[in-house]
Amino acid sequence: MKSHLCIYTTDIIYLETRKPPRYLLSDVAATMPDSPAVIDGGRAISFGELEAEISLLAAGFSRAGIKPGLLAALMVPPSIEFITLTFALFRAGAVIVLIDPGIGPADLQARAQRMAGQ
Numbered sequence: 001m002k003s004h005l006c007i008y009t010t011d012i013i014y015l016e017t018r019k020p021p022r023y024l025l026s027d028v029a030a031t032m033p034d035s036p037a038v039i040d041g042g043r044a045i046s047f048g049e050l051e052a053e054i055s056l057l058a059a060g061f062s063r064a065g066i067k068p069g070l071l072a073a074l075m076v077p078p079s080i081e082f083i084t085l086t087f088a089l090f091r092a093g094a095v096i097v098l099i100d101p102g103i104g105p106a107d108l109q110a111r112a113q114r115m116a117g118q
Contacts, residue, residue, distance in 0.1 A: 025087060026051055040080045050084065057088035068093025075099040075108070 025047070028037075033048030045053070066072065072094040076082040089096050099108065 023091070025054065038080050038083050040078075043080060045080050045084075050087075053084045054087045054091060057084060058091035061088060061092040061094070066092045066094050070094050071097065073097045073099055075101050075103075077101045 029047040029051035033051075034046050036044050037047040037050040038045050066089070070093070072089050074082075074085060074089065074096055076085055086096060086098075103111070
């Protein structure tokens with residue numbers, strides 16, 4: 001059975017906020033913490049749980065040296081983990097390059113070498 005990834009959104013409008021977009025999920029989690037945020041096949045995570053995971057990972061990324069503006073490549077299949085890691089990297093301030101995991105390591109290396117002019 002193929003897994004489907006669904007991301008739930010709300011009708012909340014953020015026209016009055018001055019927060020950077022990477023923090024807007026915090027507002028949604030505070031408003032509706034028990035509502036489902038992401039459903040991945042048979043797994044689900046609430047906005048509150050998602051916010052807690054993102055905060056924990058973002059803090060860890062910052063301690064590990066990921067600073068605003070750092071380029072970070074992310075190669076994770078669509079999943080709860082993909083959403084969590086993406087938002088955590090955004091919150092840490094990283095600039096994310098999303099890489100399709102279907103590309104495979106050999107093709108990825110070949111493309112990176114071509115881009116580097118090797």
